[in-house]
Amino acid sequence: MDFDFPPHDDPRRLVVRAWLAEHPEPTGRALAEAGYVAPHWPAPWGLDADPIHQIIVDEELAAAGVKRPSNQIGIGWAGPTILHAGTQEQKERYLFPLLAGEEIWCQLFSEPGAGSDLANLGTRAVRDGDEWVVNGQKIWTSLAHHSAFGILIARTDPDVAKHQGITYFICPMDAEGIEIRPIIEMTGGHTFNEVFLTDVRIPDANRVGDVHGGWSLAKVTLGNERVSLSSGGALWGMGPAASDLLDEVRGGGGCDDPVRRDHLAQLHIEAELLRLIRLRTVTARIRGEQPGPEASIRKILADEHGQRIMELAKDLAGPHGMLEHQRAGGAPDLWGWHWGYLFSPALTVGGGTGDVQRNIVAERVLGLPHDIDVEAGRSWADARRG
Ligand SMILES: Cc1cc2nc3c(=O)[nH]c(=O)nc-3n(C[C@H](O)[C@H](O)[C@H](O)COP(=O)(O)OP(=O)(O)OC[C@H]3O[C@@H](n4cnc5c(N)ncnc54)[C@H](O)[C@@H]3O)c2cc1C
Known part of the structure; x- marks a missing residue:
């Protein structure tokens, strides 16, 4: 890490503070129009902010207790792709409502036969x-x-190599012919769905980029990551972190068991390593370097770290851990941990599986031979390679 944090009286901080004084409880729309939702985007949607400026905005909003609108797929993936290849009309129509959290977006990529091998899609x-x-x-x-x-993303030419005949669209989710069927997770929650598309008519004006040019845009979508110093919770930024588990243990009088003490120490070490890898990534971005394979290394470590935190939390909870929600009799509130434990297997699957990330590290860091290339096609790993 070789950058200094901007001082307390940095003029860019003062600008954000002055705005917050005028907007103490800003709406999503106000934050979007001020450029504070995605400061690294170009004006008028962002501030063209460099990484340090992004960190300033993050810190000032956090200090004021202001939360940005939640629209992860819209702001994180759809928006940057529209900025990259969308028409002016598409930018004007979609970007502000998306940033303001007024229109939520989803990602219609994976199919029953196309996950890691995304280019195999049949829609x-x-x-x-x-x-x-x-x-x-x-x-x-x-x-x-x-x-x-x-x-x-859908196949528009079935007669060429599989990654060449794909086109990228904006699909209105209320279009006739769309059926959404819930998938209930083992957490009991409903986040996922199956989506069936039957003779759905999408105007050509909703096409993003060139006909058959969708694969390179899918790479833009999947490669997008903002600069952020906070890694948040251990479940892709959600939920508790290793430090929360350590606090729980300290608050409960400590832990005498030597094996569990060792596991707790290991989790603390992993969390520190992840923090330092994150700072290294931020440093590289400040130098103007693009994210490299270290993003895959961080994902492998962070996802498995999250699973280990949740397993140890369940273990430490003892018999209480068998209950969904326990607060009686002085026992800790286990709900967050219980949910996290049930969610954590998803960490090493979503966003590119741990195996696919390892393939990327094997090829790009260790120089090992390429993953098996069925039908001369390319895989999700290729998309994540950028
Ligand atoms: C929480 C969560 C949210 C998600 N949200 C979305 C979403 O909003 N939109 C969307 O489109 N998708 C979403 N997904 C789907 C996700 O992208 C896929 O699950 C993921 O890409 C893996 O694909 P798959 O499930 O088809 O598994 P497969 O690709 O079938 O993999 C099965 C197993 O084979 C292994 N494997 C596959 N290929 C290789 C290889 N080349 N080398 C070594 N091992 C390999 C995998 O690691 C895995 O263990 C989400 C998934 C999760 C868990």
């Missing part, structure tokens, strides 16, 4: 005048049931 889009007619099935679509739009 078809056939041109009919000014429209495309889409038929197929998507799966694991987080938040489809709350979404106004989905970013959709």
